[in-house]
Amino acid sequence: MSQALEQVVAELRNSLGTIGEIVGISESATPRFELFHAPNSICSQKVRAVLAHHNIPYRSHQLNIFEGQTYLPANVRLRLMGCIALGGGLVTEHTGSTSVSMGGCDPAVVPTLVDWETGQVLVDSKRICFYIDQTAADGAALRPAHLQNAIDAEVAFVDNMPNYQMLAGKPPGEDHRPESRRKGNGVGFAMSKVERCDHYLAQFADDADLVRGYSAKRSKELNAAQQLFTPEAMRAAYDKAEAGCNHLENKLKSGDDWVVGDNVTMADLYWGVELLRMKNMAVESFWANGAKPAVAAFVDKVESIPAIRASVIEWPGAMY
Template sequence: MPYESRSLNLFEGETYLPDYVRLRVKGCDDAGLALAAHHSGSTSAGGEGCDACVVPTLYDREAGEVMVDSLRICRFIDEQDGSDRLVPEALDDAIRMEIGIVDNLPNYQMLAAKPPGEDRRPPSQRGKNGIDFATAKVARCDKYLEQFRDDPDLVRAYRAKRDKEFNAKQTLFDPASMTRAYGIMEAALGAFDGGLPRPRNPGCSARRRRWPICSGSLISRASIISAPGISGQTAGCPPSRRFIGADSSCRRSGARFSSGPAPCSARRRPISAPA
């Protein structure tokens, strides 16, 4: 499938540029998604509402359709080749459920703010509490609201984004909120560990097991955004803690992720959504 890809620099605020925002507003409206004006910490368009100032965006030129939900984009691309899909039809519901768990994690808080307890983030991140991050986004929206005050679609988009980031600044980054956010991630990892089967071969190590690719996205995301705040003090060093290196006492695993059968293990039970 031929395509053209364009990168946007998030740190330079390129996702706030008016032409890009207009494109996403169209995608939000066409999908029937209201613009989000509050922030729970999740970045899911389906669960939180649409944000006109973020990525990803896919524009299907043939159909004239703009897609703004990452899950919808992934499914659209996967469906282009019906003979060799990443998501087999028989596993569609189970995979949707597991992706839904990943999609609704409190990513924003864990990316931007200090984790509970000791701050073990890289030195360049220490001291950042998330409030300054959200405040800078509010200021950027104020600038564009003034500059494009006569454009109804842009005013609608920037105003919703401003309200969303102002709400984030007020509600997401205090110690109690951060503790709740990491509790959600801990619950998701616990559900992952609880759903893993015992290997048929007792000598099969975690390094040789293949984990389901959608569950792998949970573990990969945890290793990137939340390892400094995830507790490794869990009996037996379960697979998720080994992979993300949450504790020096847990040896890091080199597990592989696969959408196919797991050669060292029995059939895996699906993850249940954490409460």
């Protein structure tokens, strides 16, 4: 086991002031997986859903996004380990989605999974979800081989939805989002992240790794503030989200019980988490009142999936 990894994880635990809570029934005091995540992070919710589906115990550390805990130096160091292993470079621009494949690796976000059995640090929620599913031994694969291509296509589709813009930016027309999200138009939220990076860049000016990490994150959020929240960009984001619901409506009319096939797959977990976020952001008009009956029925079904209930609906702080 890498001593450097043990030291960074110990530092992050210390920064958070906790050794973490074990979620699920574990036969060991030290579960194989250790997850650094946030209740309201849509990417974290996907990972928690896959862990819950397989009943895999893990040590849980919850970071507070709004208090800036994802910017803690130890979290950035841990993320950089995962970014290096992932390859592809650090993020420099913000696409509006959470997709690492589209934007690059972000060193100051969640989730991050540590596999103590193999000594790996995994970043990118999609990669983490696939990894967990591949290591699960219960036979309930969320990506069965004969459906894998179709499932992966849906996962990729959801992974590129404009979640950040819909969360932080002012929607076109009347703003029906939760009261806590109506205070700004997204620019201030992004610029607060730039300022946080500036703080740490000044504090750790002699640490090349942290300078690299905070500089990448600063570039991403400055780009977001400049590009993502104009009325035109927000209109495009909401159009893209509605087009996603149109796509799903057509998929659900194929005759299968679920998005791909007749059993719950990773496609259902991904779409389920996505639609619950849309519902939470008060954009049910995409499918309500007969607009997309198959999607509306799917949302009702999703809310009964045990893994979704455990990881999102009943998880404290997961909904805004």
